[in-house]
Amino acid sequence: MTKEQKSTILRLRAEGYKYVTIADTIGLSINTVKSYCRRQGAASQADDVPCCKQCKKPLVSKKGGKPRLFCSDECRNNWWKHHPSDINRKAYYDKTCAHCGKPYTVYGRPNSKFCSRACASQHRVKNAEAGS
Template sequence: MNDEQRQQIKILRFQGLGYKQIANETGLSRDSIRGYCKRNGLDGYGKELIKKYKKIIEEEFVYILCLNCGVELEQNKRGARKKYCSKNCKMEWDNTHRKEYKFICEYCGKEFKALGTTKRKYCDNTCYTRDRFWRKEDAAEVATKILEFKKVNNLPMWLKDLLLSDNEE
């Protein structure tokens, strides 16, 4: 068994494959695969092995193949280690693996979702402009509703803070 086969056994084992499947892939006997795995702490069920060594798997194997296309990477001796083979692969990976975040609009109070950003405040541009450039008509409408003890639907965040704060002046 050479170093390349040992590396391939580790990779296949961390993918959750059994001894027989690895033996078929590498051309070695099932018993030699099992013996190597037992000596190196890779024995047991594949799914349990993945859970047990998840951090090691990520650290050791993330930098071998491009995360997007699977091309083998050549690492430089200096600098940060590569995860992608090119900028295009990184952009494609980022676009297909964006995380979705939930927010509450600061103007209308509706819940909305946004992809890939953690700094959204408004659900759309109209809420942003209404909050940012509050008009006299809006102020008059709010004032009349407050005087009539009616519910005020949309208030800018700065006005809510002003009305609900304890005035110590």
Template structure:
């Protein structure tokens, strides 16, 4: 199946230009122009989301947060292949209060120790592994 046929299929399944572009790894403007030239409208199906990795239609659970990937394997595959899009601003550098080593923590700007054993050694005066 060529890109144009895939674009038409995804568009008729109810996906928007940006989502189709992300799935097929092409420009949203390319998707838009192909859809507009072919007068392809967005389909009105119940399942409007597909996995950006494998293209499988996602089954959404009512009352839960919307799924973006069909499985953890697809989620990890997408993130590992798009490391440039990962927001790494949540990493902060710290110096361990016990061993004085520099370490990084993710999403915890208040962290004081590099590991649990350093916390125990500092707090209770010994290494209690």
């Protein structure tokens, strides 16, 4: 886990997001997020009873299924209507490509260095040549 990820976890936690949301946002497993929060004392009982983000009704999650955030499609639609890309925007990082110098935006990868795979591999080749 990077420093940025850790502080993102704590920030989202402070804003009341559930582990599953935080995990999705920064691309870590729920268990990683959970155990980190426990260690930081940021755990709360709210996560033991998953509730619909929109109407706050307790959710009955299907065993083995993906943890759900909403009790119904209606609630999901309503929530997103009122929170346009609220969560997703937090996972976007403005970066400058370490190879071509172009600014770019990356989703969910705070450690990203290159705007594209091509730049990443070209950079690696360049470094290898410089090193030999």
